[in-house]
Structure formats: structure tokens, C-alpha cells
Amino acid sequence: MSTRRLIPGSAELRAEFPILAREVHKRPLIYLDNAATSQKPAPVIAKLVECYERWNANVHRGVHKLSEEATEHYEGARAKIARHIGASDPAEIVFTRGATEAINLVAQTFGRTRLAAGDEVLITALEHHSNIVPWQMICRERGAVLKVVPITDAGDLVAGAFESLLTPRTRLAAFTWVSNALGTVNPVVEMTALARARGITTLVDACQAVPHFALNVRSLDADFLVFSGHKVYGPNGSGVLHGKRALLESLPPWQGGGDMIASVTFEESTWNHVPHKFEAGTPDYPATVALATALDWLSALGWDAVAAHEHTLLAAAEEALGAIQGVRLIGTPAHRSGVLSFTLDGVHPHDLGTVLDRMGVAIRAGHHCAQPVMDRLGVPATARASFSVFNTLEDVAALAAAVRETKRLFGA
Numbered sequence: 298m299s300t301r302r303l304i305p306g307s308a309e310l311r312a313e314f315p316i317l318a319r320e321v322h323k324r325p326l327i328y329l330d331n332a333a334t335s336q337k338p339a340p341v342i343a344k345l346v347e348c349y350e351r352w353n354a355n356v357h358r359g360v361h362k363l364s365e366e367a368t369e370h371y372e373g374a375r376a377k378i379a380r381h382i383g384a385s386d387p388a389e390i391v392f393t394r395g396a397t398e399a400i401n402l403v404a405q406t407f408g409r410t411r412l413a414a415g416d417e418v419l420i421t422a423l424e425h426h427s428n429i430v431p432w433q434m435i436c437r438e439r440g441a442v443l444k445v446v447p448i449t450d451a452g453d454l455v456a457g458a459f460e461s462l463l464t465p466r467t468r469l470a471a472f473t474w475v476s477n478a479l480g481t482v483n484p485v486v487e488m489t490a491l492a493r494a495r496g497i498t499t500l501v502d503a504c505q506a507v508p509h510f511a512l513n514v515r516s517l518d519a520d521f522l523v524f525s526g527h528k529v530y531g532p533n534g535s536g537v538l539h540g541k542r543a544l545l546e547s548l549p550p551w552q553g554g555g556d557m558i559a560s561v562t563f564e565e566s567t568w569n570h571v572p573h574k575f576e577a578g579t580p581d582y583p584a585t586v587a588l589a590t591a592l593d594w595l596s597a598l599g600w601d602a603v604a605a606h607e608h609t610l611l612a613a614a615e616e617a618l619g620a621i622q623g624v625r626l627i628g629t630p631a632h633r634s635g636v637l638s639f640t641l642d643g644v645h646p647h648d649l650g651t652v653l654d655r656m657g658v659a660i661r662a663g664h665h666c667a668q669p670v671m672d673r674l675g676v677p678a679t680a681r682a683s684f685s686v687f688n689t690l691e692d693v694a695a696l697a698a699a700v701r702e703t704k705r706l707f708g709a
């Protein structure tokens with residue numbers, strides 16, 4: 298890894314991403330789909346290769362050297378990731394395949410044991426499907442009620458609605474930090490405090506927050522926090538559930554299998570201590586170890602520099618797209634991070650996405666796994682540009698030029 302501090306958007310930083318060297322439809326790749334998945338810098342790729350070339354062996358099992366090394370790398374990653382998010386105890390970090398699995402884990406352990414008929418789970422209208430459907434499923438099973446904090450036309454939570462929807466029956470409030478569809482940044486510190494004051498458990502979906510700002514789970518003080526590795530420059534198959542230790546210890550295991558047990562007989566099994574109680578089966582240790590590398594790499598850029606760069610790109614994109622007649626920015630939240638959703642009059646977002654792709658510009662088009670957001674704002678889908686530390690003002694200019702060209706092609 299480079300020891301110099303890389304500057305977001307610089308040629309030197311871009312050179313860390315091998316994929317940026319390729320062409321798409323004979324054009325240089327302009328990748329603006331980072332909210333769906335980020336590209337990977339060379340140190341992360343190198344860490345995966347190093348695992349398979351140097352120390353690959355199953356963790357927690359073997360007595361041989363390679364297994365010991367693999368276990369050291371894996372548990373070292375746990376300690377490192379705990380430090381990155383401000384957790385005081387590595388045992389509070391449960392590794393999962395991603396945010397979806399982490400939320401399902403909480404739904405199937407906390408939800409299954411703590412929800413009774415008539416209890417309530419509170420989410421917001423900004424959630425990704427993965428923070429809706431697991432609650433819908435467990436609420437149906439337990440006879441509990443799913444309640445939703447509404448949003449304004451701008452894409453912000455309706456002021457005061459979260460608090461007024463917290464009732465004596467609310468057992469859990471689960472909400473996203475940053476909306477993947479609109480970029481809305483929710484006031485999660487206030488939200489967790491409001492819930493905590495009423496003894497209500499909280500889960501924060503930090504998927505779209507971790508790539509953009511430093512997290513501190515102690516100052517946030519949510520009971521659970523989840524994120525996926527692949528959106529924060531790490532590999533697929535890696536993800537994190539942070540849970541307060543006493544709470545994790547009080548929950549039953551979810552999946553059964555190897556590593557999550559202390560002892561097994563045909564009559565009865567007993568459980569391993571946390572976090573292993575929640576990590577049944579062989580984990581994706583190479584991905585997890587490389588996720589720790591990704592977080593090291595990102596934080597070495599300096600969070601102020603990361604935030605300033607992102608702010609510059611978002612402001613430029615808002616201005617450039619906003620200046621095109623027929624472009625509508627979807628959602629104008631008070632605080633936005635990472636993504637810009639928009640439509641172009643007379644052109645379906647899927648067509649827009651396809652034409653942009655022919656020009657080398659990769660964006661996302663669709664409902665972004667947030668159909669209720671689209672329904673609420675009265676659009677079937679949007680085009681979404683999402684930014685990362687390797688994007689540049691030239692990328693923003695190319696996006697705007699491609700949208701203008703699409704408008705000309707469609708006579709829109």
C-alpha cells in the first residue's frame with residue numbers, strides 16, 4: 298500500500314483502481330454506480346490474492362500453521378473493524394455476508410424472541426427492501442405491526458413523525474442512515490436517542506454511510522448497526538453486524554452448524570460465545586480480511602478530504618444536471634450524501650441508463666430496491682448517479698454531456 302496520502306479524485310488515487318483502466322463500448326469507463334457496489338483498490342485485491350497464495354486454511358479449526366495464521370488474520374480483521382467503527386469490544390462484531398444477512402439475523406433472533414402479537418416495529422419510508430422485507434416477514438409471523446415514518450416530497454422524514462410513531466408497543470426502530478435512492482442523510486443520532494429514552498431497541502442501516510463518513514458506534518449508541526463490505530471498497534461476501542454485547546449474548550443463535558456450538562450431542566447442543574454463536578459454517582475469511590484492508594485504505598485518505606471531495610462532486614452534479622431542461626432531480630433533502638437521483642422528461646430511466654452506458658457512463662436505473670420511495674414520489678424509477686473517491690469533476694461533466702446527448706437523440 299502506498300505510504301503517501303492519496304488525494305481523492307487524483308490520478309494517483311485513480312491508478313489504485315485497476316478496473317478504471319478498462320474501456321466500455323470503446324470509451325473510458327466512467328463508473329457512477331458506487332452505491333450499488335464500489336470498485337476495489339489494488340491493496341484490497343492484493344489481500345485476497347495473498348490469502349489464497351499464502352495462508353488459506355479454514356479458520357478456528359486446524360491445529361496446523363496455516364489454519365492458525367488464517368485465524369489470526371480473521372480475528373485481527375475483527376479487532377481492526379471494531380476500531381474503525383469505534384466499537385470497544387471486537388466480540389460485538391459479527392461477520393455476515395452483507396447487510397441483508399445481518400438484518401435477517403436480527404429479525405430472526407431479536408424479532409422472533411422479542412415480538413409478540415400487537416407489538417410494533419418502526420421503519421421509515423426511505424428504507425432499502427432489505428430493511429423492509431425481513432421485518433414484514435417476522436411481523437407477520439409474530440402478529441406484530443410494521444409502522445412506517447412518512448417522508449416529504451423533498452425526501453426528508455416528516456418532522457416529528459418518528460417521535461410520534463414511537464409508542465409503548467414499539468419494540469424496535471430500524472432505519473437507514475443514508476437513503477440509497479435519494480441520498481437523504483437521516484438524523485440518526487437524534488433518532489436513536491429518542492428511541493433509547495423510551496427503552497426501544499434500535500437498528501441503523503449504515504450501508505450508504507460507511508463509504509462517506511467515519512462511524513462511531515459508541516457515540517451513535519444504536520443497539521445494532523449493519524453494513525456491507527462491497528459498498529465500501531471491500532469484497533463481496535463481507536458484511537458486519539455490530540450489536541451491543543449484552544444484547545447479543547441474550548439472543549438465541551440463528552443458523553446452526555459448525556463453529557457456532559460449544560458442544561453437540563444428538564440430544565442437545567450448547568452454544569459458542571459471541572460473536573461465534575452467530576457465525577455458523579465456514580465464513581468468507583478472505584473477504585472479511587480484505588474488508589479490513591479496505592477500511593484502512595479509505596480512512597488513510599482522511600475523512601475530511603473524503604467528505605470535501607464528495608461534496609464538490611455532488612454540488613457540481615446538481616448544478617450540471619439541474620441546468621438541463623427536462624431533468625428533474627428526485628429528492629432534494631436537507632442533507633444529501635453520495636447519490637443523485639433524477640429523471641429526464643420523455644425518456645424512461647432504463648433507456649437513459651442504456652444510452653449512457655453506450656457512452657461509457659455507468660449509472661443505475663430502476664427502483665433501487667426502494668420501491669416504496671418511488672411510489673411515494675410518484676415515479677416508477679429514477680436514474681441514479683452515485684459517487685466515490687475516485688470520481689472526478691470530468692466524470693460529472695461527462696455525465697451531464699451524456700444526458701444532453703440522450704435528450705438530443707430522443708428529441709426530448
Ligand code: PMP
Pocket residue numbers: 332333394395396397398425427428473475476477502504505525527666
Ligand atoms: N441497505 C442499503 C441502504 C443499501 O443501499 C443496500 C444495498 N443497495 C442494502 C441495505 C443491502 O445490501 P446488500 O445487498 O449488500 O446486503
